Amino acid sequence: MSAADYETVIGLEVHAHLLTRTKMFCGCATTFGAAPNTQTCPVCQGMPGSLPVINRRTVEFGIRAALAIGCRVNLQNRFARKHYYYPDMPKNYQISQYEEPLAEHGSVEIELGGERRTIGVERLHLEEDVGKLLHEGELATARSSQVDYNRAGVPLMEIVSRPDLRSPEEAVAYLRTLRAIVVFLGVCDGNMEEGSLRCDANVSLRKRAVAILGTKVEIKNLNSFRHVQHALEYEVRRQGQALDAGERIVQETRLWDPERLRTVSMRSKEFAHDYRYFPEPDLPPLDLPAASVDEIRAGLPELPAARRRRFVEAHGLTPYEADLLCQGRGLADYFEAAVRAHPKPKAVANWILNELLRELPGDDDKAIAACPIPPAGLAGLLALVDDGTISGKMAKDVFEKMYRTGEDARSIVTREGLAQVADAGELGAVVDQVLAAHPQVIEDWRGGKKAALGFLVGQVMKSTQGKANPALVNRLLGEKLPKV
Numbered sequence: 235m236s237a238a239d240y241e242t243v244i245g246l247e248v249h250a251h252l253l254t255r256t257k258m259f260c261g262c263a264t265t266f267g268a269a270p271n272t273q274t275c276p277v278c279q280g281m282p283g284s285l286p287v288i289n290r291r292t293v294e295f296g297i298r299a300a301l302a303i304g305c306r307v308n309l310q311n312r313f314a315r316k317h318y319y320y321p322d323m324p325k326n327y328q329i330s331q332y333e334e335p336l337a338e339h340g341s342v343e344i345e346l347g348g349e350r351r352t353i354g355v356e357r358l359h360l361e362e363d364v365g366k367l368l369h370e371g372e373l374a375t376a377r378s379s380q381v382d383y384n385r386a387g388v389p390l391m392e393i394v395s396r397p398d399l400r401s402p403e404e405a406v407a408y409l410r411t412l413r414a415i416v417v418f419l420g421v422c423d424g425n426m427e428e429g430s431l432r433c434d435a436n437v438s439l440r441k442r443a444v445a446i447l448g449t450k451v452e453i454k455n456l457n458s459f460r461h462v463q464h465a466l467e468y469e470v471r472r473q474g475q476a477l478d479a480g481e482r483i484v485q486e487t488r489l490w491d492p493e494r495l496r497t498v499s500m501r502s503k504e505f506a507h508d509y510r511y512f513p514e515p516d517l518p519p520l521d522l523p524a525a526s527v528d529e530i531r532a533g534l535p536e537l538p539a540a541r542r543r544r545f546v547e548a549h550g551l552t553p554y555e556a557d558l559l560c561q562g563r564g565l566a567d568y569f570e571a572a573v574r575a576h577p578k579p580k581a582v583a584n585w586i587l588n589e590l591l592r593e594l595p596g597d598d599d600k601a602i603a604a605c606p607i608p609p610a611g612l613a614g615l616l617a618l619v620d621d622g623t624i625s626g627k628m629a630k631d632v633f634e635k636m637y638r639t640g641e642d643a644r645s646i647v648t649r650e651g652l653a654q655v656a657d658a659g660e661l662g663a664v665v666d667q668v669l670a671a672h673p674q675v676i677e678d679w680r681g682g683k684k685a686a687l688g689f690l691v692g693q694v695m696k697s698t699q700g701k702a703n704p705a706l707v708n709r710l711l712g713e714k715l716p717k718v
Contacts, residue, residue: 240439244399250422251430257387258362259286270382278387280325292389295421305340312519317510322365330361332511344407354396363388402466414538418563432457449483465490549579564602575613606640615643668693
């Protein structure tokens with residue numbers, strides 16, 4: 235059989251750090267980047283006799299995300315112990331959810347190549363994260379390893395898709411969509427570089443038109459869209475070549491090596507019974523009031539997909555522009571606030587996407603909140619362009635000064651004398667001087683050379699240090715040239 239005879243089957247397990255100030259079962263801080271092992275306590279270190287307490291906020295955030303992706307929230311759910319032995323897990327078990335998860339049976343709609351598909355979500359459950367191992371060099375050859383337990387106990391939400399994805403491209407589209415949802419909800423910052431959002435990918439190949447799934451291989455800890463794309467592409471090729479050669483695919487866990495652009499075997503894949511799950515004896519079952527779930531549902535914001543459609547339909551943006559503006563709630567809110575102050579959505583979108591995002595250190599809500607140019611400030615700048623006070627080219631210089639100083643556009647224009655010369659009499663005299671100084675260019679213009687007019691406009695702009703109103707200069711030249 236050839237690779238074309240196989241169908242790719244992919245499922246993603248997405249892990250999202252919840253935006254709480256404290257950990258899942260203790261009061262330790264969750265701040266990223268703190269000195270190693272400075273945000274730990276007997277509970278998250280797994281010391282004998284310590285008892286966990288459920289962080290109420292994590293449950294609320296989990297319910298919010300579950301409702302946003304159409305899951306059924308289980309009013310009765312509970313935590314379990316998942317046993318395994320690894321240096322980054324101080325208790326030698328992880329508190330997670332297994333048979334009774336927080337929520338189940340949801341879906342996420344993705345769009346790829348103009349087509350929409352619905353991807354099923356098997357479950358959403360809560361758990362604690364593990365610590366972080368720091369190796370001296372590469373893992374296989376490291377002379378020593380150190381462990382930082384600051385991350386141990388940080389609250390995680392795991393969203394497990396059904397095996398409905400059929401290509402690496404669909405997997406990336408699903409992950410992007412899910413990231414936008416959790417960021418909009420304010421339950422996760424979506425920072426993949428810091429590990430706030432990462433995923434494990436399960437991939438297999440099966441014969442086309444056959445219902446039985448092939449042997450599943452898991453790729454662990456993919457922390458960028460690019461890594462997800464490349465790792466899945468490689469693994470599909472690897473499995474296809476193995477099947478073509480008559481080899482058997484082994485169920486295993488593999489890691490993505492971004493340097494060598496390949497997956498490498500890590501360990502044989504465990505089954506659920508290998509983890510010896512049993513209900514967590516130190517935590518009571520959760521019995522959620524239906525009224526509390528309804529209250530959270532009523533407080534859900536407009537989700538990214540709905541907002542993208544509204545930006546296209548109500549504001550006339552392209553789907554691409556709307557998609558970029560809806561990657562985060564802060565950016566979408568900034569755009570709408572600027573449009574309320576300057577009701578020209580296309581112009582506002584162009585300035586945000588081409589100028590503002592180039593200056594910001596990121597497009598997340600923190601970067602938007604710290605932006606030195608408020609939405610009303612951007613609207614004020616665009617108003618000066620519209621009324622002819624400054625040109626579009628000048629506006630870019632003013633924008634840079636606004637970002638650097640925090641001043642409003644009008645103050646900068648007034649202080650630095652940047653207002654355009656828009657007086658017809660004053661500009662007419664400059665045009666006359668330019669025409670008198672370039673008789674040959676006038677002859678070229680009469681001879682049909684289009685570039686001659688551009689040269690004359692440039693000379694007028696040069697004479698006025700770029701302050702002349704370009705539209706007025708063109709009109710004056712159009713009136714005066716035939717009369718010379």
